[in-house]
Amino acid sequence: MKRKWKKPVVINDGVHSGNICLIEYKTQPYAYVRISIKLEKEGTEDSPIILIYSCPDNLSPGSKFGKLIQSFGVEFAPEGEIDVEEILMNKEVVFQTQMKQSSKSEQKFAEIIDETLKPAGTG
Numbered sequence: 044m045k046r047k048w049k050k051p052v053v054i055n056d057g058v059h060s061g062n063i064c065l066i067e068y069k070t071q072p073y074a075y076v077r078i079s080i081k082l083e084k085e086g087t088e089d090s091p092i093i094l095i096y097s098c099p100d101n102l103s104p105g106s107k108f109g110k111l112i113q114s115f116g117v118e119f120a121p122e123g124e125i126d127v128e129e130i131l132m133n134k135e136v137v138f139q140t141q142m143k144q145s146s147k148s149e150q151k152f153a154e155i156i157d158e159t160l161k162p163a164g165t166g
Contacts, residue, residue, distance in 0.1 A: 049090070051150075052092055054082070054092070054094075054140055054142075054153035055140075056139075056140060056141045056142060057139065057140065058137060058138070058139050059082055059083070059084075059137070059138060059139075059140055060082075060083045060084070060135065060136065060137045060138075060163055061080040061081050061082045061083045061094070061135070061136060061138075062080065062081050062083065062133055062134065062135055062136070063078055063079070063080055063131050063132055063133060063134050063136060064079050064080065064081045064093065064132075064133070065077075065078070065079035066078055066079075066127060066128055066131055066132060067079075068100060073099065074099065074100040074101075075097050075098060075099050075100050076097065076098055076099075076100050076108055076127070077095055077096075077097050078095070078096045078097070078098075078131065078160075079093050079094075079095055080093065080094050080095075080096060080136060080138070080155075080160075081093050082094065083135075094138075094140070094153060094155055095155075096138070096155045096160050098111065102125075103119075104119045107157065107158060110158060111158075111160060111161075112125065112127070112130060112131075114160075114161045114162060114165065115130050115131065115134070115162055116162075117130055134162060134163075135162070135163040135164075136160055136161065136162060136163055137160075137161060137162075137163050137165075138155045138156070138159045138160040138161070139155070139156045139159040140153045140154060140155055140156065141153070141154060141156055142154075
């Protein structure tokens with residue numbers, strides 16, 4: 044399969060918006076949730092820019108994942124169950140990014156700042 048070279052993408056530090064396009068559950072190196080967000084105003088239809096937001100798969104009121112779910116209007120219910128995909132998939136979100144140095148190379152990448160991901164329109 045032939046592939047085209049792409050120029051590195053630079054995402055400026057600051058507030059961005061997008062839509063949640065994929066939710067994955069990973070178990071290595073620990074149990075975590077990986078949320079993919081397609082940036083709204085960046086990239087092209089053929090080559091969208093997607094950022095990843097990860098958090099431990101711990102659904103409790105004070106956890107990073109629990110706070111995210113609660114920001115979408117879901118209330119904590121002891122012993123209750125929720126459908127994460129129903130709550131998050133295709134939702135418009137806003138978040139803040141900052142450029143971070145890779146620990147494995149000289150490259151920098153845009154990282155979503157912890158606990159800034161929230162539904163669009165919630166101030």
